[in-house]
Amino acid sequence: MELLKNKILAEGEVYEGNILKVDCFLNHQIDCVFLSEVGKEFHRLFKDEGINKILTIEASGIAIGAFVAQEFGCPLVFAKKTKTKNIAGDVYTTPVESFTHGTTYNIMISQRFLNKGDRVLIVDDFLAIGNALRGLIKLVEESGAELAGCGAVIEKGYQHGGDKLREEGIKVESLAIIESMNADTGEVVFR
Amino acid sequence: MELLKNKILAEGEVYEGNILKVDCFLNHQIDCVFLSEVGKEFHRLFKDEGINKILTIEASGIAIGAFVAQEFGCPLVFAKKTKTKNIAGDVYTTPVESFTHGTTYNIMISQRFLNKGDRVLIVDDFLAIGNALRGLIKLVEESGAELAGCGAVIEKGYQHGGDKLREEGIKVESLAIIESMNADTGEVVFR
Numbered sequence: 001m002e003l004l005k006n007k008i009l010a011e012g013e014v015y016e017g018n019i020l021k022v023d024c025f026l027n028h029q030i031d032c033v034f035l036s037e038v039g040k041e042f043h044r045l046f047k048d049e050g051i052n053k054i055l056t057i058e059a060s061g062i063a064i065g066a067f068v069a070q071e072f073g074c075p076l077v078f079a080k081k082t083k084t085k086n087i088a089g090d091v092y093t094t095p096v097e098s099f100t101h102g103t104t105y106n107i108m109i110s111q112r113f114l115n116k117g118d119r120v121l122i123v124d125d126f127l128a129i130g131n132a133l134r135g136l137i138k139l140v141e142e143s144g145a146e147l148a149g150c151g152a153v154i155e156k157g158y159q160h161g162g163d164k165l166r167e168e169g170i171k172v173e174s175l176a177i178i179e180s181m182n183a184d185t186g187e188v189v190f191r
Numbered sequence: 192m193e194l195l196k197n198k199i200l201a202e203g204e205v206y207e208g209n210i211l212k213v214d215c216f217l218n219h220q221i222d223c224v225f226l227s228e229v230g231k232e233f234h235r236l237f238k239d240e241g242i243n244k245i246l247t248i249e250a251s252g253i254a255i256g257a258f259v260a261q262e263f264g265c266p267l268v269f270a271k272k273t274k275t276k277n278i279a280g281d282v283y284t285t286p287v288e289s290f291t292h293g294t295t296y297n298i299m300i301s302q303r304f305l306n307k308g309d310r311v312l313i314v315d316d317f318l319a320i321g322n323a324l325r326g327l328i329k330l331v332e333e334s335g336a337e338l339a340g341c342g343a344v345i346e347k348g349y350q351h352g353g354d355k356l357r358e359e360g361i362k363v364e365s366l367a368i369i370e371s372m373n374a375d376t377g378e379v380v381f382r
Contacts, residue, residue: 021382029304030267032260063257069223076221113220118328177271 001041001175003084004153005190007034008176017182018156021158023112026153027060027125032067036129038175039067042123042151045173049148051121053077053114055136060125077114079107085106092142096135099128107135116144127152127174137170154178157191192232192366195344196381198225199367207374209347217344218251218316222359223258229366230258233314233342236364240339242312244268244305246324246331248298251316255344259314268305270298270327283333287326290319291358307335318343318365321352345369348382 013021025031051072056065057079067075081096082105093108114120122136133150140147147170155162155174165172177191204212216222242263247256248270260267271285273296284299305311313327324341331338338361346353347364356363369381 024303025303026268028268028271029300030257030260030269032257032267033264035257036261057270059253059269062250062253066221066223066226066254066257067261069221070227071259073224075216076223077219078221078250080219080250110214110219112215 001108002039003034003037004176006014007031008154008178008188011190014181014183014186018157018158018181019183020181020188021079022154022176026064030063030121032063035063035067038064039069039071041175042068042121042173043071043148046121046149046151046171047072048063049121049171050119053118053120053145055109055114055120055122055140056124057081057132057136061123064125065123068121068151072121075113076108079109079139081105092139094135094138094142097131099131107132107139109129109139111143114139114143114145115174118145120145121148121151123151123153125153126156127154127162127172128156128159130165133161133165149173151175192229194225194228195367198222199369199379203379205372205374205377205379209372210374211345211369211372211379212304213345215257219381221254221260221265223254225289226254227261229255229344230260230262230341232366233259233312233364234262235340237312237340237362240312240362241310242339244309244311244336246270246311246313247315247325248327252314256314257315258259259342260311263312266304268300270300270330272296272298283330284358285326285329288322290322292371298323298330300330305334305336309334309336310339311336312339312342313330314342314344316344317347317354318363319346319347319350321356324352324356335368340364342366 054069090111149171157177245260281302282299342363343365348368
C-alpha cells in the first residue's frame with residue numbers, strides 16, 4: 001500500500017533494537033482518515049472470503065479493526081489482555097509471550113462472541129514473530145469458528161513470523177513488509 | 192439517540208450493583224455499523240466547536256473515538272492506562288480512581304500529541320461518577336489545549352458525574368442518560 005509506505009518513510013522513526021515507532025499515526029495518535037483507507041484495502045484483499053467477523057486484540061488493534069469491520073459491515077471483537085489467572089465466566093483464553101516486554105500474558109474473549117459458523121478475519125497493527133496472531137488463531141480454533149485469514153498493517157519481514165504462517169497455508173496479507181531498517185541512518189527498506 | 196436507547200433495551204443486560212452490560216455491541220464485541228451512527232451524532236452535536244482533535248482512553252473508548260474522529264476528519268489520541276509509577280519520556284499523566292475496580296491507576300499521553308492551540312473533544316463509552324473524564328480533562332488542561340466538550344455514549348444519570356461537569360460550565364452530551372435500572376425486572380428508565 002503506497003500510502004502506508006510513504007507515511008512510514010515520512011513519519012516513522014527507527015530506533016536501535018529494530019524498533020519502528022509509528023505512534024504518531026497508528027497506535028497512540030491515530031490518523032483516522034488514513035485508517036479508513038486501511039480498512040478499504042483489507043476489504044479489497046479479503047472481500048471474497050465470506051467474512052462475518054473481525055477479531056483483534058486491545059489496544060492497538062481496535063481502531064484498525066473498527067475501520068475494517070465498517071467496510072465489511074460486520075462486528076468487531078477484541079481480545080482482552082489480562083494478568084489474572086482466574087478468569088470468570090465462559091471465555092476462550094490462551095497465553096501469549098510478549099517479545100517486546102519479556103513477559104507472558106493471557107488473552108481472552110467471551111464465548112458469546114465467537115462461534116461455529118463464524119468466518120473470521122484477524123487484524124493487528126504489527127506482525128513480527130507472530131505470537132499475538134498465533135494466540136488469536138488459537139482462540140478461533142478453540143471456538144470452532146473458521147479462520148479466513150490474517151491482516152497486519154506493518155510486517156517486520158526479517159522476523160519471519162508472517163512467512164511461517166503463510167507456509168502453514170494461512171492467508172496473510174500485510175500492507176507494508178519491512179525487509180530491513182537502519183537506526184543510524186533512519187533508512188527503511190521494504191520487501 | 193433513539194437507535195441507542197432501542198439497542199440498550201433490546202441487547203443490554205441489567206445486573207445487581209447498577210451494572211449495565213452492553214458488551215455485545217459497545218465494548219467487547221463492537222457493532223461498527225451502529226458506531227458509525229454514534230460518530231455522526233457526536234459530529235452533529237459538536238460540529239460548530241472548532242474541534243481538531245478527539246481524545247479518549249483505552250480500551251473501550253478507542254472504537255468510539257475512531258468513528259467520531261472519522262466524521263471530524265481529525266486525529267484521535269487515546270490515553271494509556273499504566274500501573275508503573277515511572278513513566279519514561281515526555282508525557283502528561285494523572286491518577287484516576289476506578290470506582291469499578293477499587294484501585295487507582297495512572298493515565299498518560301505523549302506530549303507530542305496534545306498542545307496549545309488544539310481544541311479537544313473527549314469521548315468515552317460510559318459516564319458515571321466521571322473520574323475517567325476528569326482525568327482526561329486534567330491532561331487537556333496540563334497540555335495548554337482547550338476543552339471543547341465531552342461526549343459519552345451512555346450516562347448513568349443517577350451517579351450525577353455528568354450533572355456536576357455541566358454545572359461547572361463544561362458542554363457534556365450523552366447519547367442516552369439512564370435515570371434508573373432494576374436488576375430484578377431488567378427495566379431501564381431513561382431521563
